[in-house]
Each structure stands twice: as structure tokens, then as C-alpha cells.
Amino acid sequence: MRLFKSLIALCVILSISVADAADWRDKLREKIPESKRLLLVLNDDDEIQVGRQVTANLLGxxxxxxxxxxxxxxxTVGRWVATGSERPDLPWHFxxxxxxxxxxxxAPGGYVLITRGLYASLSDEGELAGVLGHEITHVVERHQVELMRKAMLLEEGRKAIEKRLSGDKDELVKRLVGNGAELFARRLDQDAEFEADRQGAVLAARAGYGPYGLPAVLQKIASVAKTDDRVQLLYKTHPAPEERLRMLDAVMGPEFYKYDRPNAGGKLYPLR
Ligand SMILES: [Zn+2]
Structure with missing residues (x-):
């Protein structure tokens, strides 16, 4: 009998929370216009603040x-490539x-970092432009912001939404950075990665380097053994390079050859 009562109590609690969830969802609909509902309601300044914090954490x-x-x-190279993006006015940092x-x-707001290990594997400036173009696209398309938003919805649900609606931006930024602490080790959607490859190649081409720098880098990564320590995190956070190359090939096809600029890459600044 006691078990039965507890079960009923549990059912009541569950039904209340389901009703509640529907309720706050409705409230949310009323208060946030359609265009903004899917995006986190952050302006560029908020995004920059979040990105700066997250980047400072990583640089630590x-x-x-x-x-x-x-x-x-x-x-210099990164800002030039970002100039051709849809958010040229962000204060880009590379x-x-x-x-x-x-x-x-x-990270959101225009922060892009590459490792010395990746830089050392590049052959020319066009390859650097391709890699930076991929990361610039993540920022331009707000892929990380979307990831944070999803994480926040999952982890904090209603509480976070209410905070957001109350307009406490500082609190919101703190929460986002909290969620973003491990952002760099998180995996984005596969589609976001494929989009960043596609768009990254376009940005590099637009900047005058030709579109084949990024595929060249992916080929190099594919040739490193999967068990090599240096690529472990990359494999955890990105689809396999072979898969990325296949997807790129499907969209680039012969069309992209006309934008190819052999030897347009130029020399890289030498690592010491
Ligand atoms: Zn990526």
C-alpha cells in the first residue's frame, strides 16, 4: 500500500512538472520573438565577454x-580571412x-587559437587560412553559443530561463562561462563541423588563398595514426578527417577547381 501511495505521489509530481514545463514554454513563447527564441538572447558584447573568459581559462x-x-x-592572416566573413566587425583575436x-x-565573440603542433604541420599560408576559416565559421555561425545554450537548457532548465527573462545579463554570462569551462573539449554537432569545413574553404578562397588549404591539412591529419596522443582530442571533438574530406569533396567537386590558386599560399612565419 505504501508503495502504491508513493507511486501515486510520484505520478502527481511528474504530471506537475510536465504541466509546468509546458507552462514555462508558453511563457517563453510570449516573451521572446520567434527570431530570437532559437538563439541565445546575447548581443555581440555579451558574446565577446563570454569568449574572453573562456579563452582566458584555456590560456591559463x-x-x-x-x-x-x-x-x-x-x-594578420586570421583578420584578413575574417574580413570576408559575415561578422567582419567582431574584435577578432588569433x-x-x-x-x-x-x-x-x-570561442564566441571572435577568439581563435591553434596549437603549435598543428601550426608545425602546415606547409603554407593557404593551409593556415583554411584552418582559421574553419574556426572563424564556428564563431560566425555561433556554433558554441548554441552548444552552451543547449547545455544550459539541459542542466538548468527553467531556472536559467527565468534568470534570463529577468534580464540579469551578468548572471547569465557567469553561467555560460561556467558551462563553457570545458567547452574546448566538447564536441559540436557533426553538421556544424561539416559546415565549418565548407564555409572555411570558401572564406580562404575569398581571401585569395584558394579553397584547397583545409583539405590538404585534413589529409595530413588523416595520415597521423589515430592512436597518436597528439590527435586524441581532435578525434574526440571532430568527425574523422576521412569523413570530413568525403563531405568536402561532395560539395566542392570540380566547381571549386576554378578558384584554385596553386602557390597562392605564400610562406609561413617560421616556428623557432
Ligand atoms: Zn570544428
């Missing part, structure tokens, strides 16, 4: 390579971090 663990010339160079891993990261 993996600092920048101590070579001002190298950092200046990567910023950097090479001191890690033997082969990887690249980005």
Missing part, C-alpha cells in the same frame, strides 16, 4: 607561444598556443 592551462612575431603574423597537440579552437 596552455599559454601562447612566446614569439610576438608569430602571434602578430597569425593575427593565437598559437604552446601545445604539441594537433588542434584548433574557437
Amino acid at each position: 592551462v596552455a599559454p601562447l607561444v612566446k614569439d610576438d612575431g608569430l602571434q602578430r603574423y597569425v593575427n 593565437g598559437v598556443i604552446d601545445s604539441a597537440d594537433v588542434n584548433a579552437f574557437s
Whole structure:
């Protein structure tokens, strides 16, 4: 009998929370216009604030390579590629971090980092432009913001939404950064990765490098053994390079050859 009562109590609790969920969803619909409902309600300044914090957290663990010339160079190339994107006015920041891993990261608001290990594997500036174009696309399309939003909805649900509606932006940014602490080790949607590859190749081409830098880098990554420590995180956070190449090939096809600019890559700033 006691068990029966507890079961009824549980059912009541469950039905209340389901009704509640429907209720706050309705409230949300009333207060947030259709166009903004799917996006986190963050303006560029909020995004920059979140990205700066998350990037500072990462740099605490993996600092920048101590070579001002190298950092200046990567910023020059990155900003040039970002100029052709749909968010050219973000305060873009690029950097090479001191890690033997082969990887690249980005955070909301225009923060892009690549590892020394990945930089060392590049053959020319066109390949760098392709890699940066991929990360720039994650920022432009707000892929991380969307990931954070989903995580926040899952983890904090109604509480977070209410906070958001109350307009406490500082609190919201704190929560997002909290969720974003492990952002760099999280996997984005596969579709977001394929979109970043596609769009990254387009951005590199638009910047005058030709579209084949990124596929060339993916080929190099595919040739590294999957068990190699340096690519472990990359494999965890991205689809396999062979799969990415297949997807790129399907969209690029022969059409892209006309944008090819052999030797347009130019020399890379040498690593010390
Ligand atoms: Zn990516």
C-alpha cells in the first residue's frame, strides 16, 4: 500500500512538472520573438565577454607561444580571412598556443587559437587560412553559443530561463562561462563541423588563398595514426578527417577547381 501511495505521489509530481514545463514554454513563447527564441538572447558584447573568459581559462592551462612575431603574423592572416566573413566587425583575436597537440579552437565573440603542433604541420599560408576559416565559421555561425545554450537548457532548465527573462545579463554570462569551462573539449554537432569545413574553404578562397588549404591539412591529419596522443582530442571533438574530406569533396567537386590558386599560399612565419 505504501508503495502504491508513493507511486501515486510520484505520478502527481511528474504530471506537475510536465504541466509546468509546458507552462514555462508558453511563457517563453510570449516573451521572446520567434527570431530570437532559437538563439541565445546575447548581443555581440555579451558574446565577446563570454569568449574572453573562456579563452582566458584555456590560456591559463596552455599559454601562447612566446614569439610576438608569430602571434602578430597569425593575427594578420586570421583578420584578413575574417574580413570576408559575415561578422567582419567582431574584435577578432588569433593565437598559437604552446601545445604539441594537433588542434584548433574557437570561442564566441571572435577568439581563435591553434596549437603549435598543428601550426608545425602546415606547409603554407593557404593551409593556415583554411584552418582559421574553419574556426572563424564556428564563431560566425555561433556554433558554441548554441552548444552552451543547449547545455544550459539541459542542466538548468527553467531556472536559467527565468534568470534570463529577468534580464540579469551578468548572471547569465557567469553561467555560460561556467558551462563553457570545458567547452574546448566538447564536441559540436557533426553538421556544424561539416559546415565549418565548407564555409572555411570558401572564406580562404575569398581571401585569395584558394579553397584547397583545409583539405590538404585534413589529409595530413588523416595520415597521423589515430592512436597518436597528439590527435586524441581532435578525434574526440571532430568527425574523422576521412569523413570530413568525403563531405568536402561532395560539395566542392570540380566547381571549386576554378578558384584554385596553386602557390597562392605564400610562406609561413617560421616556428623557432
Ligand atoms: Zn570544428
